[in-house]
Amino acid sequence: MNEETLTPAGGAGPPELGDEDIYEAMKEIPGYLDITPGSFREVYRLAYRLARKRLFAEQTAARLMTREVIAVRPETPVEEVAEAMGRAGISGVPVVDGENRVAGVISERDFLSRMGAREGNFMSLVALCLRTRGCVAVPIKEKRAGDLMSSPAVTVAPDTPLRDILHLLETRRINRVPVTDGQGRLMGIITRGDLLRTLGGALWAG
Amino acid sequence: MGRVRDYVRKMAGTSISPPGVDPGEMLFSGLGGFLGIGLLALLESHLVAGTDLVLLIGSFGASAVLVYGVVKSPLAQPRNVVGGHLISSLVGVTAVKLLGAGTWLTPALAVGVSLILMHATRTLHPPGGATALIAVLGGPKIQQLGYLFVLVPVGAGVLVLVLVGLLFNNLLPRRRYPEFWW
Known part of the structure; x- marks a missing residue:
């Protein structure tokens, strides 16, 4: 069976963040962050999937x-x-x-x-x-x-x-x-x- | 011709510029740059004036931008500042020793190889590229230093910049430095 159908992480993406959301969040952190909202979103998407996958895999029968x-x-x-x-x-x-x-x-x-x-x-x-x-x-x-x-x-x-x-x-x-x-x-x-x-x-x- | 269209479309950009900083941040960045470079300039005029040594080179201005202006950036962390400059200066001096300063190949290789090695050692620090170039283009005064260039001005200079970064950035409640040492 393919993993994508097994893992909720495969199908469901993270709640979608807009560039504006990230931009506003970055504004709340003092100092210049040398990352674009777009790059942040890519990291966020991947990290979210990985976290999902990990939490999912950690569930056991017990x-x-x-x-x-x-x-x-x-x-x-x-x-x-x-x-x-x-x-x-x-x-x-x-x-x-x-x-x-x-x-x-x-x-x-x-x-x-x-x-x-x-x-x-x-x-x-x-x-x-x-x-x-x-x-x-x-x-x-x-x-x-x-x-x-x-x-x-x-x-x-x-x-x-x-x-x-x-x-x-x-x-x-x-x-x-x-x-x-x-x-x-x-x-x-x-x-x-x-x-x-x-x-x-x-x-x-x- | 979808491939050409995709290629051209990439040039349009996909994201937005990160937010600017508040006036306080501008001021602190400026002050940090002033202090870091000022200290180096002072040391140069008092310690090495009259000798064959120099302490202040152009690429330190670029490092100052990162260490005092983009404090959180991985590129501005001590590992990168010290490692990036040392590696690039080694590469630059070696390039001159092997190929001489007179050919177009020398600066190109100095910067190219520095980039590879900085990446490979996870010490990427953009001003390192400038340091490699300075080793090649810095003129007779730099070239006669040979590998001493790696220690003074480069090694000594980056230590001062990082030290000022530690002392100055951490004085401010809103700043901390570094994000990591190693």
């Missing part, structure tokens, strides 16, 4: 993750998993074992594809329902989280930089990634929504 994670156990029946996800309004949960180690992730897509939706998304399930008579939860009844989950889970370490997390979400086409410690124990989770907030914040902060 700082971005949500710590309160709704997780299920492998033996949790799928209807309970679905209920929990529905209640919380989330589209996926990590599956952890008795020692809080992440065994997998179970998401809407896992449900949908196991229910016969070819592309694993909701509309393909709708299409399936419309083509067949009656609807189709039958194949996953009686199953447990461990049967449906995607495993092994894609996880990141707490010090994984934002850049890598974005890359991972994009290339693995996932919407969330659990953050685990050295022993694979669940510390938190990062969702696309979390990242949207962070990146949005970065965009407006400047």
